[in-house]
Amino acid sequence: MLAPAPAPASVPDPAPASVPSFTFDPSDPWTVTFQAGLERAGLRGRRVYEVGVGSGANVLHLLRRCGAAHVTASDLDPRLPPLARRFVMDAAPGLAGRCRFIEGSVSLVDGPAATEAVVAADTVVACLPQVPDPGDAMYTRFRAAHLRTGPETGGPLRITDHAAHYYPWSAFDDHPFNAVGLGLIEALLRRVRARAPRAEVVLNLGCRIGKDVLTRLFRAHGYRPEELASRVVPQDGRTDITFFAALEAALRGTGHEKDFTCSFSADPEGRRPLSATEAADRLAADPGTPVFHEICVLRGRPTAFDDVPDEEDRR
Ligand SMILES: C[S@@+](CC[C@H](N)C(=O)[O-])C[C@H]1O[C@@H](n2cnc3c(N)ncnc32)[C@H](O)[C@@H]1O
Secondary structure: OOOOOOOOOOOOOOOOOOOOOOOOOOOOHHHHHHHHHHHOOOOOOOEEEEEOOOOOHHHHHHHHHOOOOEEEEEOOOOOHHHHHHHHHHHHOHHHHHHEEEOOOOOOOOOOHHHHHHHHOOOEEEEOOOOEEOOOOHHHHHHHHHHOOOOOOOOOOOOOOOHHHHEEOHHHHOOOHHHHHOOHHHHHHHHHHHHHOOOOEEEEEEEOOOOHHHHHHHHHHOOEEEEEEEEEEEEOOOOOOOHHHHHHHHHHOOOOOOOOOOOOEEOOOOOOOEEOHHHHHHHHHHOOOOOOEEEEEEEEEEEOOOOOOOOHHHHO
16 A cells, blocks of 8 residues: 655745646646655655656756756657756756756657666656547547547547647557556656666656556556655546546446546545546536546656566667
């Protein structure tokens, strides 16, 4: 069992005053909770790699508030590293020598620059999508097989910061945890474990599929999970959550309904639990309906260093 972490205690560093619409909003409760977890991650003097840098608010936080010695950052969206660099340099020009922003589109820690940096990292941090792209062909078939509703349920199909919310489901079909929306996270854990076997990971994660699944993912990849922060947040009405309803529908009648349950609530205290189907139906009827779910920041400490990585993971 995980020891529950205390509620976030400190006020985070100021976020960028305004960010372009393609950037994940750094004042979002997800980022605020992530930063609370990062403060408890013991990062003083450590070399940190942030996957999916977004606005750059976390880089500043890691350097100024968490005392990291150096931060390297990259993003799938090539517009974001220059934007993040600008934000950090405007806020604190003196930090220039302690951070590096890898140019171009970098998925996870793929490519030579990211590989070189992650090998030298003590800690890899990330907050990555856990919902299939509503336009993904494999997901479209899955949804059609289990639900009568379309992708419009629970949110619009296309949002400007699309890559902050969704990932290409079919591209991670060879990862077992992809079945519950954790394929991208699983791919990251595999790559980090293969390239930097002693590095810790600190991930900001949605608990809509249940915290137990998250901790099992960590253990399956050789990381001992520890909760650093958690908070109940409103479900972002712009994110299509029919995936979770489709998962529930897929299990109906199989006898495994109780082995896997999605976790939403109608109130921030979690006293009125909702199934994913109920949550998606409520949001479809009225995107302003209050629907909540937990998010948590998990640190994973590597449990052993003697695994032989797959050739594919090492590249
Ligand atoms: C939810 S946002 C988080 C942004 C920032 N780290 C924060 O906590 O505020 C997710 C970020 O990950 C990026 N991203 C999505 N898929 C990615 C991938 N495969 N590799 C690297 N970054 C990715 C998105 O472009 C986005 O900037």
